[in-house]
Amino acid sequence: MTQISPLRDFVVGLTKLYDEGLDPQTLQVKGADLLRTLVSRDNWLPDEFARPNPERYSQYLLHCDPLERFSVVSFVWGPGQKTPLHDHRVWGLIGMLRGRESETQFERDGDGRFRATEKSFLEPGEVASLTPGVNDYHLVANALTDEVSISIHVYGDNIGGVSRATYDPETGEEKTFISGYSSEETPNLWDRSRERKAA
Amino acid sequence: MTQISPLRDFVVGLTKLYDEGLDPQTLQVKGADLLRTLVSRDNWLPDEFARPNPERYSQYLLHCDPLERFSVVSFVWGPGQKTPLHDHRVWGLIGMLRGRESETQFERDGDGRFRATEKSFLEPGEVASLTPGVNDYHLVANALTDEVSISIHVYGDNIGGVSRATYDPETGEEKTFISGYSSEETPNLWDRSRERKAA
Ligand SMILES: [Fe+3]
Ligand SMILES: [Fe+3]
Ligand SMILES: [Mg+2]
Numbered sequence: 001m002t003q004i005s006p007l008r009d010f011v012v013g014l015t016k017l018y019d020e021g022l023d024p025q026t027l028q029v030k031g032a033d034l035l036r037t038l039v040s041r042d043n044w045l046p047d048e049f050a051r052p053n054p055e056r057y058s059q060y061l062l063h064c065d066p067l068e069r070f071s072v073v074s075f076v077w078g079p080g081q082k083t084p085l086h087d088h089r090v091w092g093l094i095g096m097l098r099g100r101e102s103e104t105q106f107e108r109d110g111d112g113r114f115r116a117t118e119k120s121f122l123e124p125g126e127v128a129s130l131t132p133g134v135n136d137y138h139l140v141a142n143a144l145t146d147e148v149s150i151s152i153h154v155y156g157d158n159i160g161g162v163s164r165a166t167y168d169p170e171t172g173e174e175k176t177f178i179s180g181y182s183s184e185e186t187p188n189l190w191d192r193s194r195e196r197k198a199a
Numbered sequence: 200m201t202q203i204s205p206l207r208d209f210v211v212g213l214t215k216l217y218d219e220g221l222d223p224q225t226l227q228v229k230g231a232d233l234l235r236t237l238v239s240r241d242n243w244l245p246d247e248f249a250r251p252n253p254e255r256y257s258q259y260l261l262h263c264d265p266l267e268r269f270s271v272v273s274f275v276w277g278p279g280q281k282t283p284l285h286d287h288r289v290w291g292l293i294g295m296l297r298g299r300e301s302e303t304q305f306e307r308d309g310d311g312r313f314r315a316t317e318k319s320f321l322e323p324g325e326v327a328s329l330t331p332g333v334n335d336y337h338l339v340a341n342a343l344t345d346e347v348s349i350s351i352h353v354y355g356d357n358i359g360g361v362s363r364a365t366y367d368p369e370t371g372e373e374k375t376f377i378s379g380y381s382s383e384e385t386p387n388l389w390d391r392s393r394e395r396k397a398a
Contacts, residue, residue, distance in 0.1 A: 015265040046383065064389035065265070066214040071389065161391035180392030184245065185384040190263035190270065192360035193379030 006044040008189040010034050011063045011072065014154070018069050024156055028091045028129060031070075031154060036127050039095035039152055045074060046187050050098075052078040052148045058182040059153075061160065063189070068158040073181070075140075077101070077149045082141030084166040085114060086177075091156040092130035096122040099142065099149025103128060106137040112172035122151065137167070205243040207388040209233050210262045210271065213353070217268050223355055227290045227328060230269075230353060235326050238294035238351055244273060245386050249297075251277040251347045257381040258352075260359065262388070267357040272380070274339075276300065276348040281340030283365040284313060285376075290355040291329035295321040298341065298348025302327060305336040311371035321350065336366070 013034045017027055038044075049060040058076040065071065077099070085106060094103070101122045106114040114137065121143055122128055130136060142149040155162075160181050165174045212233045216226055237243075248259040257275040264270065276298070284305060293302070300321045305313040313336065320342055321327055329335060341348045354361075359380050364373045 011265055019266075048384065061387050061389060063265075066210055066262075067218075068389070158389050158391065160389050178392040181387055181390045184387050184390070185247065186387045188260050188380055188383050188385045190260060190267070190357050190359050191380045191383070192357065193377040 003044055004046070004187060004189055005195070006038055006041065007062060007072075007187065010038045011189060014070060015065065018065070024091055027156065028093065028131070032093055032127050032129060035093050035095040035152065035154055036125070039097045039127065040125050042097050042124065045097065045150065048185070049074050049183070049187060050076060050148075050150055052076050053182065054078060057081040057083065057142075059179060060183050061181040061186050062152070063186065064158050064160070068161065069156070071155050071158045071160065073153045073155070073159060075151045075153055077142030079145050079147060080142060083139055085137060085139045085169045086166045087136045087164050088130055088155065088159075088162070089132055089136065089164045090159070090162060091132065093154040094122065094128045094130070094140075095152040095154070096124050096126045097150045097152055098124060099144050099147055101149050101151050102141045102143040104139045105135055106139070106169065108137060108172070114167060114169045114172060116169075202243055203245065203386060203388055204394070205237055205240065206261060206271075206386065209237045210388060213269060214264065217264070223290055226355065227292065227330070231292055231326050231328060234292050234294040234351065234353055235324070238296045238326065239324050241296050241323065244296065244349065247384070248273050248382070248386060249275055249347075249349055251275050252381065253277060256280040256282065256341075258378060259382050260380040260385050261351070262385065263357050263359070267360065268355070270354050270357045270359065272352045272354070272358060274350045274352055276341035278344050278346060279341060282338055284336060284338045284368050285365045286335045286363050287329055287354065287358075287361070288331055288335065288363050289358070289361060290331065292353040293321065293327045293329070293339075294351040294353070295323050295325045296349045296351055297323060298343050298346055300348050300350050301340045301342040303338045304334055305338070305368065307336060307371070313366060313368045313371060315368075
């Protein structure tokens with residue numbers, strides 16, 4: 001059985017950082033520390049939000065701040081699944097929970113075309129970051145061909161409401177999209193009656 | 200199909216009232232206005248959170264404030280279901296969404312026994328309130344013997360973590376409980392991609 005409390009602790013911690021009125025850069029750095037703690041153990045994600053879809057990768061909303069200052073999403077990759085090249089336009093963090101993910105970063109040239117600058121792999125427990133104006137273009141894939149991989153993404157906005165774009169890496173052609181979520185439900189972080197009974 | 204936006208608007212509205220730093224009494228009064236708007240139409244509650252359980256009444260968490268300043272719960276009453284006499288110890292609001300609910304209020308005598316002071320019925324669109332020290336003891340029931348009734352309860356805390364009590368109305372005997380929630384999931388209020396596509 002999973003215990004949801006590490007996810008609740010993460011949400012409460014990041015909410016309190018926002019309520020301190022920190023600037024976005026400091027929020028992202030301190031949020032990365034909280035996320036590293038969250039993905040240091042793989043014992044809290046409920047199965048409903050860890051389920052792969054054979055058709056395409058899944059994006060399950062785990063929490064959205066009620067003022068839409070940030071959102072937390074589990075990305076569930078089936079074998080071989082990957083995103084197109086895309087941007088974010090808000091800060092992001094990726095915490096690797098399970099399996100292995102590859103991230104290819106891109107830079108955009110003056111003529112609007114893209115070139116890959118770096119390919120890296122994320123292992124469980126590792127955290128990577130995305131910052132608009134610094135490294136906002138990437139393509140992410142499950143690095144495993146025979147297993148599910150799962151990473152926890154955190155964004156400095158409700159990513160299910162951000163208008164952004166995918167790109168053809170060859171031509172630079174841009175398509176606007178809003179990413180949406182794979183489920184109409186989110187985990188209940190707040191049933192403390194169970195913990196008290198267990199304690 | 201239900202549209203979740205009225206519930207999201209309620210959550211955002213009450214969150215903003217808290218962030219203004221209002222006192223609990225003002226929060227409860229202004230929260231009642233927001234709740235009256237929420238239950239003025241019965242077109243937004245997803246079926247998963249409107250489902251009766253033949254065994255006992257259900258309490259589905261719809262939203263909990265991340266700082267646990269308030270929580271929003273759908274109470275789903277099967278025909279004839281009712282609570283025992285109980286208290287809350289935090290402020291509460293009841294907004295009637297569907298069907299008909301009866302509420303019997305009690306006062307506690309010096310010897311610890313209870314007597315019923317008032318019985319009232321809630322009709323769809325109506326809002327009632329509970330305040331510790333004023334009217335914190337009641338027994339709530341589905342007033343319909345052949346249909347489901349649903350009310351939306353709002354509390355000035357995470358009610359799934361509040362230690363409180365049920366009472367035997369005759370003897371005053373007290374039993375401590377924490378109410379918990381009927382589902383391990385909550386509705387996803389935040390998928391704005393669907394609205395934008397529809398717009
Ligand atoms: Fe991305
Ligand atoms: Fe009650
Ligand atoms: Mg690496």
